[in-house]
Amino acid sequence: VLGRTKENTAALTQLLEHLLGLLEKKDPQQFFAWPVTDAIAPGYSTIISNPMDFSTMKHKITDGLYNNLKQFQNDFELMCKNCMTYNQQDTVYYKAAKRLLHLGQKSMVSDKLMLLKREVP
Numbered sequence: 001v002l003g004r005t006k007e008n009t010a011a012l013t014q015l016l017e018h019l020l021g022l023l024e025k026k027d028p029q030q031f032f033a034w035p036v037t038d039a040i041a042p043g044y045s046t047i048i049s050n051p052m053d054f055s056t057m058k059h060k061i062t063d064g065l066y067n068n069l070k071q072f073q074n075d076f077e078l079m080c081k082n083c084m085t086y087n088q089q090d091t092v093y094y095k096a097a098k099r100l101l102h103l104g105q106k107s108m109v110s111d112k113l114m115l116l117k118r119e120v121p
């Protein structure tokens, strides 16, 4: 609600880049590193209306498109849920997304608690 100063934009950017790094480490196969193409996933662009991946999230951070932690978390959850929508439950991709979603939410909660301790605005 308050105007965004340069300082709190820089603080948010630093926090989101830190969190993105944590989340990317939980995807060692790099299934979520780049946008999914119709070439590797037939019909993907017709099934998934709002695609998301880590490289897009990185660009949104550097372009200042996240105003808060919640918007960043929403894109992370969108990315995982897209994967669990397109891929069948018995696939390596679905299982990786389910695992990533839970590990990622846990790591962001604990970082958020740290944030509260530091009383970052």
Ligand SMILES: CC(=O)c1cc(-c2ccccn2)c2ncccn12
Residues within 6 Å of the ligand: 030, 031, 032, 036, 040, 041, 082, 083, 086, 087, 093
């Ligand atoms: C994220 C996702 O749905 C995904 C990533 C991949 C992927 C990503 C990198 C290398 C290989 N495959 C994929 N391949 C087929 C169907 C779905 N996917």
